[in-house]
Amino acid sequence: MPGPTADLFADDALQQPAGRERIGDQSCVLRGYALPWIDRLLPELRRVLAQSPFRQMVTPGGFTMSAALSSCGDLGWTTDATGYRYSPVDPRSQQPWPSMPEAMRQLAVKAAADAGFTQYSPDACLINRYIPGAKMSLHQDKNERRYSEPVVSVSLGLPAIFLFGGHERSDKPQKVSLFHGDVVVWGGVDRLRFHGVMPIKDGMHPIMGPQRINLTFRTAG
Ligand SMILES: O=C(O)CCC(=O)C(=O)O
Numbered sequence: 444m445p446g447p448t449a450d451l452f453a454d455d456a457l458q459q460p461a462g463r464e465r466i467g468d469q470s471c472v473l474r475g476y477a478l479p480w481i482d483r484l485l486p487e488l489r490r491v492l493a494q495s496p497f498r499q500m501v502t503p504g505g506f507t508m509s510a511a512l513s514s515c516g517d518l519g520w521t522t523d524a525t526g527y528r529y530s531p532v533d534p535r536s537q538q539p540w541p542s543m544p545e546a547m548r549q550l551a552v553k554a555a556a557d558a559g560f561t562q563y564s565p566d567a568c569l570i571n572r573y574i575p576g577a578k579m580s581l582h583q584d585k586n587e588r589r590y591s592e593p594v595v596s597v598s599l600g601l602p603a604i605f606l607f608g609g610h611e612r613s614d615k616p617q618k619v620s621l622f623h624g625d626v627v628v629w630g631g632v633d634r635l636r637f638h639g640v641m642p643i644k645d646g647m648h649p650i651m652g653p654q655r656i657n658l659t660f661r662t663a664g
Pocket residue numbers: 569571579584596603605638639640657659
């Protein structure tokens with residue numbers, strides 16, 4: 444069984460499985476991977492958002508993020524004037540975040556395994572909502588306690604251009620188009636690469652409406 448730092452793509456470097464696009468040594472896009480899960484995901488997502496609705500958070504530097512956020516799982520990522528962190532409670536309600544729905548967890552675990560990361564037990568799912576014009580600046584996911592497990596990111600709704608950079612903020616990012624149902628997995632040597640999302644273009648998705656929702660699974664605790 445390959446460890447988290449093995450070259451997971453060595454055997455298929457010349458011929459990638461259909462639907463998998465390699466974007467780094469240990470990162471890939473699984474095209475349309477979440478589509479068969481959508482009918483199970485959306486009711487679960489609605490239940491989570493009824494309990495912990497989207498809200499716009501403020502960065503420690505005082506900027507209001509253009510994406511609105513919520514979370515589910517044992518831990519939720521939050522930001523305010525005092526810093527970035529994971530919290531077991533939703534700061535709005537002071538109640539635990541909604542539990543991570545089983546279909547969401549299964550999708551993330553299966554996508555991670557299909558990308559070569561067989562050890563994956565996500566305990567946090569950050570839910571980002573982008574309306575047209577909203578974006579996410581280049582950043583690293585590094586508030587998690589350890590980096591041995593990958594990040595799994597599921598795109599729903601309007602298309603986006605995902606920026607996948609290097610290990611320095613100044614490294615020129617690849618531009619990767621993401622569509623409804625695509626899943627990106629990055630881990631191992633790529634786990635701390637800078638990434639972000641360009642401003643979402645105007646549009647209307649037939650299922651999700653005028654928005655993009657992104658589910659980002661991490662092992663945080
Ligand atoms: O929306 C996306 O595709 C990426 C989200 C992201 O970068 C994050 O939550 O850290």
